[in-house]
Amino acid sequence: MFEDRVDAGRQLAARLEYLRGQDVVVLGLPRGGVPVAYEVAQSLGKQLDVIVVRKLGVPYQPEVAMGALGEDGVRVLEPRILAQARVRDEDLQQVEERERGILDTRVERFRRGRPRVPLQGRTALIVDDGVATGSTARAACQVARQLGAAKVILAVPVAPKEAARELQGPDEIVCLRTPAHFTAVGVHYEDFSPTTDDEVVVLLDAAAKRAADGDRAGNAADFDGDVEIPVGGRSIAGHLYLPKPADAVVLFAHGSGSSRFSPRNRYVARVLEQAGLGTLLLDLLTPEEELDRANVFDIGLLAGRLAEATRWVLDRPDAAGCRIGYFGASTGAAAALWAAAEPGAEVAAVVSRGGRPDLAGDRLPAVTAPTLLIVGGADTYVLELNHQARGKLHCESELAVVPGATHLFEEHGTLAEAAARARDWFVRHLRTPAPDVG
Structure with a gap:
C-alpha cells in the first residue's frame, strides 16, 4: 500500500536509480501520473514533461476503457472490449470527438506556451500512478515514438500481473507491484485524492523553474x-x-x-x-x-x-x-x-x-x-x-x-x-x- 502519489513516486525513483546517468526525459501522464513523475524527475535530476492522453470510455460504462487517444493524432483501440460492449461506429466516433476536444484543451493548458521537451534520440520514461487495462499507456508509448524517442520505458507503482507481462508498446516496464487479483489502481493507495489541472500546471512550472535556476547557477542544485x-x-x-x-x-x-x-x-x-x-x-x-x-x-x-x-x-x-x-x-x-x-x-x-x-x-x-x-x-x-x-x-x-x-x-x-x-x-x-x- 502506498501512502499517496508522492510516496509512490519516491519508491519508484529508488527502483529507477540505474537511469541516473542516462539521457532520460521523465514524462508524466496527466493528471494522476504527474505527481508521481515529479518525484521521479526530482530524485533522478531529469527534465519533466507530460504526454497527454485520454481514455475512451465505453458508452454507458465510461469507467471501462475501450481505447485511448494521444497527442499528434494517436489512437489506440481495444478490439476485445469493443466487441464485448457491442460499441457502434457512430458511438465510438462521438466519444472520440468529445475526448479529442478535452485532450487538445489540456495540451494547451498544461504547456501554456512552454515548449515540449525534445525526445529525439533520447529515452522516454513514461510514468503513471498505475495501470488498469494499459490502453492509455500504449497510446503514450506511441506518442513518444512518434516524437523520436530512441527507447521507451513505462514505469508505474502498480499494475495487474497480466498487464505488466503482456502490455505492448514500451521497450521496458518497471512496476513495483503486480498483484494477481487486481481490482483498481486506487485500492493500492491510502490517499488517492484526485489530481487537479491546477496541480499539474504547478508541478510542471516548478520543475521547469528548478531546471532553469540550475542552469543559471552553473548547475548548482537547490x-x-x-x-x-x-x-x-x-x-x-x-x-x-x-x-x-x-x-x-x-x-x-x-x-x-x-x-x-x-x-x-x-x-x-x-x-x-x-x-x-x-x-x-x-x-x-x-x-x-x-x-x-x-x-x-x-x-x-x-x-x-x-x-x-x-x-x-x-x-x-x-x-x-x-x-x-x-x-x-x-x-x-x-x-x-x-x-x-x-x-x-x-x-x-x-x-x-x-x-x-x-x-x-x-x-x-x-x-x-x-x-x-x-x-x-x-x-x-x-x-x-x-x-x-x-x-x-x-x-x-x-x-x-x-x-x-x-x-x-x-x-x-x-x-x-x-x-x-x-x-x-x-x-x-x-x-x-x-x-x-x-
Whole structure:
C-alpha cells in the first residue's frame, strides 16, 4: 500500500536509480501520473514533461476503457472490449470527438506556451500512478515514438500481473507491484485524492523553474530532500526545499489526520516555491506520538515543535538570515499562531487555511506577525470562528473568504485561489526588497 502519489513516486525513483546517468526525459501522464513523475524527475535530476492522453470510455460504462487517444493524432483501440460492449461506429466516433476536444484543451493548458521537451534520440520514461487495462499507456508509448524517442520505458507503482507481462508498446516496464487479483489502481493507495489541472500546471512550472535556476547557477542544485529535525531527544520528519540563494522559508503545520504528504499542502508549497520561497513540510509529532489523540490536539506541544523546527532552519548555513513564515491548516493554524505569539518569535508572516485559530486562545493578542486567515465561504462554522479569532488579533490581519469552498477546499479552483492568496501574502511580507542603489 502506498501512502499517496508522492510516496509512490519516491519508491519508484529508488527502483529507477540505474537511469541516473542516462539521457532520460521523465514524462508524466496527466493528471494522476504527474505527481508521481515529479518525484521521479526530482530524485533522478531529469527534465519533466507530460504526454497527454485520454481514455475512451465505453458508452454507458465510461469507467471501462475501450481505447485511448494521444497527442499528434494517436489512437489506440481495444478490439476485445469493443466487441464485448457491442460499441457502434457512430458511438465510438462521438466519444472520440468529445475526448479529442478535452485532450487538445489540456495540451494547451498544461504547456501554456512552454515548449515540449525534445525526445529525439533520447529515452522516454513514461510514468503513471498505475495501470488498469494499459490502453492509455500504449497510446503514450506511441506518442513518444512518434516524437523520436530512441527507447521507451513505462514505469508505474502498480499494475495487474497480466498487464505488466503482456502490455505492448514500451521497450521496458518497471512496476513495483503486480498483484494477481487486481481490482483498481486506487485500492493500492491510502490517499488517492484526485489530481487537479491546477496541480499539474504547478508541478510542471516548478520543475521547469528548478531546471532553469540550475542552469543559471552553473548547475548548482537547490536543496530538495527529506530531513530529520531533532526536538527534545526525539526527531520529527520533514521535507525541505531551499532555493539558491534563499531569503525566505515557509514552515507548514498540518492539521489532525493529515501529514507532511498532504496533497493540498504540497500543492500550496509548489505555488510558493514558484514565487522563489523555500518550504518545509513538517510532521510535528513522531508516528508513535500520533497514536495518542491527545497529542494531536495539544496546541502548546505542536507550537513548541514548530519553534524548534524554526531554530533548526535558521541554524543551517544555507538558510542563515532567511525570513520565516508559517502556513497552518486546521489545528496546525492554531499551533502556528501560538508559536508566533511567543516572545522573540522569529516569524514575519502567518497564513491560516481552513484553520482553527480559536484554539490558540488567549495567545492571539500577542501575535505580532501579519496574519492572513483564509476560509471557505461554505465552511460556515469555521468561518464564524475565524471572524471571532480575528477580533482578538492586534497585528495586521485580513480574513479572505473563498466563495463556494468547503473545509478542505476540494471544489474546483478553490485550492488554487487559496494558494494564490497565501503566495501573495508571503511574498509581500517575506521577500527581501532589492536595495536602493539610486
